[in-house]
Amino acid sequence: MARWNLWHGCHKVSAGCAHCYVYRIDARVGRDSSLVEKTADFDLPIRVNRDGSYKVQPGEMVYTCFTSDFFLEDADVWRAEAWRMIRRRRDLHFFFVTKRIERFYCALPEDWGAGYENVTIACTIENQSMAEKRMPIFLEAPIRHRALNCEPLLERINLERWLGAWIERVTVGGESGEDARPCDWDWIYDLRAQCIRRGVAFHFKQTGALFVKNGQSVRIPRAEQQRRAQMAGLDYQPK
Numbered sequence: 734m735a736r737w738n739l740w741h742g743c744h745k746v747s748a749g750c751a752h753c754y755v756y757r758i759d760a761r762v763g764r765d766s767s768l769v770e771k772t773a774d775f776d777l778p779i780r781v782n783r784d785g786s787y788k789v790q791p792g793e794m795v796y797t798c799f800t801s802d803f804f805l806e807d808a809d810v811w812r813a814e815a816w817r818m819i820r821r822r823r824d825l826h827f828f829f830v831t832k833r834i835e836r837f838y839c840a841l842p843e844d845w846g847a848g849y850e851n852v853t854i855a856c857t858i859e860n861q862s863m864a865e866k867r868m869p870i871f872l873e874a875p876i877r878h879r880a881l882n883c884e885p886l887l888e889r890i891n892l893e894r895w896l897g898a899w900i901e902r903v904t905v906g907g908e909s910g911e912d913a914r915p916c917d918w919d920w921i922y923d924l925r926a927q928c929i930r931r932g933v934a935f936h937f938k939q940t941g942a943l944f945v946k947n948g949q950s951v952r953i954p955r956a957e958q959q960r961r962a963q964m965a966g967l968d969y970q971p972k
């Protein structure tokens with residue numbers, strides 16, 4: 734997997750942003766996360782070696798825009814160029830998560846059509862109100878590969894009426910950091926059951942820092958959060 738961070742910095746838009754890790758990490762070095770800047774890696778996908786081969790090898794999954802939001806207003810001026818690079822590298826698959834699906838149509842390339850085959854867009858759904866707001870927009874948008882990212886999961890969510898073959902995977906996890914809000918096993922198990930009933934792949938990625946099971950809250954160190962989720966054995970892949 735390759736990582737491509739085009740721009741850095743963001744603005745908080747919904748409940749899931751309250752303890753944003755970008756703000757947390759920037760605060761440690763006195764950086765203002767609300768100042769959005771292009772990164773030095775902006776053109777990474779089209780950089781070449783001396784022999785003319787691309788630095789990012791064909792076939793890679795490219796995890797994109799992970800200290801900002803691809804559809805951020807501040808990045809409208811750079812997005813057309815980003816789409817051009819994505820179109821040029823059809824031999825890569827780009828994946829990004831957004832909390833701004835309502836801005837999907839801003840600076841969309843003319844040849845987008847029903848969506849580029851090499852792009853997966855994951856929409857964040859952290860609570861029921863964001864499900865009601867974002868899901869209709871997300872399902873309406875012409876996107877070839879859609880996923881849902883329920884991180885941080887902040888409450889029990891009913892997504893079932895929107896789930897089906899058009900959603901390739903639901904990923905769930907808790908919140909990280911010292912001030913993390915609780916994530917409850919029951920909410921995760923309930924979402925998993927919805928995915929199974931609708932034949933959608935489910936991935937429990939990490940527990941978050943404050944995990945609740947059977948009414949008991951447990952603090953889980955960062956280094957343990959992914960392993961504990963894996964150990965739960967909840968991942969589901971439809972046949």
Ligand code: SF4
Pocket residue numbers: 742743744745746747749750753754755756800801802832
């Ligand atoms: S959209 Fe993502 S990167 Fe931006 S403030 Fe919210 S959590 Fe942070």
